[in-house]
Amino acid sequence: SRSFTVLALESSADDTCAAVVTSSRQILSNIVVKQLRLHEVFGGIHPTVAIEAHQRNMPGAVRRALDHANLTMQDIDGVAFTRGPGIGGCLSVGSNAAKTLAAALNKPLVGVHHMATHALTPLLTTPIDQLPEFPFLTLLISGGHTLLLLATSKTEFRMLATTADESIGRSFDKVARLLGLDWGTKGLGATLEEFCRKDIADLPDVGPFSVPMPGKLAFSYSCLHSSIERYIASAKTPLTESHKVALARAFQDAAARQLCAKLVLGLKQLSMKDIKPKHVVVSGGVASNSFLRARLREALDEYSPDEKVGLVFPPPELCTDNAAMIGWASMHRFLMGDYDDYTIDLRAKWDI
């Protein structure tokens, strides 16, 4: 049978995204318009600035998604959008565009849960013979999320842990700034990772930073960046380059130990309920950090040396916010005829 073609829109945070995806796992286009440094001075996403940028960029993103796919709206079988969670005003830009397109063309509409779409991404991107099987774990680590989710089916997810304060990505950004690093070409987090690799002899000893709330699943990354901040504030002389590298490494190491500790604790708690995920999917901007990737692999091997737990990393451009994952996660609902009404409301706050 002919495959089903979805136009999907995403605007829950600071990326304006439009994509065309088919039921045969083809991504025909995947447009992401980033707001990048627009929010830097605010230390987080500024809602009004983000809404205005989405309003400027969404029509052009839709046009480009169709052009790249070499399709017209008549070729689209359904329109998908992010129903939540996210910044209300931001969500409304994508959802109103999606609803209006669907209504005008008399096509079915599906609104999806943003976190569920992140969790389902590996089913779109992994080679068919290596697909993660349910139940699998998703570790979502970015500037916006620090989440551990259990996916038990395409529609059932359980949030096992989130951050008690700030996200892992923001803590990388803040520590990079504390160390006087700049944005570079790939952003603060990637610049910090690179800085850690600097080859410097005789690094001073900056004792390891501890994992907060051991025994609890919740993440805490503001604890960690505050420890670094205090360390710097209490230094009697300005930090030397080798001191900075030592601090950066101690931070990155502690960030990794925390991820590993919570992931392994999550696996242990599930195992007591006889739930034994065979795969862990790691995504989000921070998942591109190769030091973290290696530590996670080691932690899983140590946790389960006999039954190897698979570690899956979707390609970076599909780990970060995008609309291809929105289209893909809507697909099973389109195929079942489980559509949403054009009057469907948004859910800025929405438990998974």
Ligand code: KG4
């Ligand atoms: O998913 P993402 O691109 O976007 C949002 O969350 O909005 O994640 C961005 C975050 C930033 O905090 C950035 O510093 C961090 O991911 N990041 C990294 C690396 N690459 C990006 N953190 C650590 N190491 C990296 N290599």
Ligand code: ZN
């Ligand atoms: Zn996201």
